[in-house]
Amino acid sequence: MSTFKPEELDLEQLPLLGRGVWGSVFDLDDGTVLKLGKRIGGIGDGHEKLRHEAMVLDRLAQATPPIGSLLPVVVEWDLLDQAIQFEGEPHTIWVRQTKLAGQPATIDQVLGMNGTERRALAASVAESLAGLYGAFERAGVAADLRSSGGVADFQLGDIQLESMDRERLEKFRRIAALLEPADNHPIHGDFNISNILLDNGGRVVGVVDFAETRIGRVEEDICSVTSEIPDLREGYVSSLQSLLDQRIDREALEVFEIGSDLISMIISRYRFSDLREAERLEADVDRCLRRYAAA
Numbered sequence: 001m002s003t004f005k006p007e008e009l010d011l012e013q014l015p016l017l018g019r020g021v022w023g024s025v026f027d028l029d030d031g032t033v034l035k036l037g038k039r040i041g042g043i044g045d046g047h048e049k050l051r052h053e054a055m056v057l058d059r060l061a062q063a064t065p066p067i068g069s070l071l072p073v074v075v076e077w078d079l080l081d082q083a084i085q086f087e088g089e090p091h092t093i094w095v096r097q098t099k100l101a102g103q104p105a106t107i108d109q110v111l112g113m114n115g116t117e118r119r120a121l122a123a124s125v126a127e128s129l130a131g132l133y134g135a136f137e138r139a140g141v142a143a144d145l146r147s148s149g150g151v152a153d154f155q156l157g158d159i160q161l162e163s164m165d166r167e168r169l170e171k172f173r174r175i176a177a178l179l180e181p182a183d184n185h186p187i188h189g190d191f192n193i194s195n196i197l198l199d200n201g202g203r204v205v206g207v208v209d210f211a212e213t214r215i216g217r218v219e220e221d222i223c224s225v226t227s228e229i230p231d232l233r234e235g236y237v238s239s240l241q242s243l244l245d246q247r248i249d250r251e252a253l254e255v256f257e258i259g260s261d262l263i264s265m266i267i268s269r270y271r272f273s274d275l276r277e278a279e280r281l282e283a284d285v286d287r288c289l290r291r292y293a294a295a
């Protein structure tokens with residue numbers, strides 16, 4: 001039985017490290033963080049996502065040799081009978097995990113880096129992804145993901161898409177189905193820069209957020225960074241290619257970058273009501289989808 005009682009915390013007084021669609025992350029100031037989740041975040045089931053993350057992290061903690069301090073370790077988690085209200089919404093699941101060093105970079109911060117700093121960052125991100133893949137393999141994560149069915153790709157939960165967006169998604173799926181097949185293996189599933197923690201020197205010291213970890217292909221992980229920061233693409237792909245046995249398929253990467261923009265567009269439009277951002281992404285997505293349709 002856990003003696004930790006999140007309902008007794010004064011959440012307003014705790015440093016808030018992150019706020020996502022499914023819930024919030026607080027610094028407990030004892031070397032751990034608290035992820036407090038809603039069941040209904042709008043994109044998938046919050047309970048399923050956090051439980052899935054705890055399962056993946058528990059398995060990764062068994063990798064021998066261990067991956068070291070790059071990943072959080074789950075201390076405990078539980079469901080709540082009585083919801084905790086935070087920012088007016090009911091939270092019914094919590095996970096306590098070890099706090100990692102470092103801070104996530106922002107896109108602006110990366111864009112402000114000089115060429116040398118960017119190349120070093122790309123190499124370090126590549127190294128951390130390759131290290132993570134090694135740990136997935138050593139810990140036997142693939143078997144767990146295959147038996148649990150993993151987390152569905154592009155899980156849109158209860159979002160009701162309008163017909164134009166349904167068509168965009170269909171078009172994208174048809175394009176992705178034509179890609180050359182590749183090795184499928186565990187992927188992080190949301191390897192964007194908000195989930196990659198850097199030290200002051202710009203080196204990756206932590207990777208978080210395993211709620212979307214699933215079986216997939218490497219280009220799906222790469223696109224999370226490169227669709228947001230195309231300037232990192234060349235350095236990232238070439239560093240990663242030298243670390244992995246499998247071939248990185250440039251065409252697949254381009255297609256998954258479009259998929260990534262499409263999902264960001266859907267989230268901006270239907271969850272955050274950020275119509276400006278949705279329209280900006282829509283223009284890019286449509287241009288790319290048209291190019292593939294014409295090819």
Ligand SMILES: Nc1ncnc2c1ncn2[C@@H]1O[C@H](COP(=O)(O)OP(=O)(O)OP(=O)(O)O)[C@@H](O)[C@H]1O
Pocket residue numbers: 017018019020021022023024025033072097098099100101103104190194195208209210211
């Ligand atoms: N174990 C940890 N150690 C240090 N910081 C953490 C840890 N877990 C999360 N964080 C911080 O909290 C932020 C949000 O955490 P996380 O990425 O797990 O959830 P989220 O992005 O809100 O979830 P989702 O993307 O599923 O909506 C991270 O970007 C990171 O800054």
Ligand SMILES: [Mg+2]
Pocket residue numbers: 020194195208209
């Ligand atoms: Mg995150």
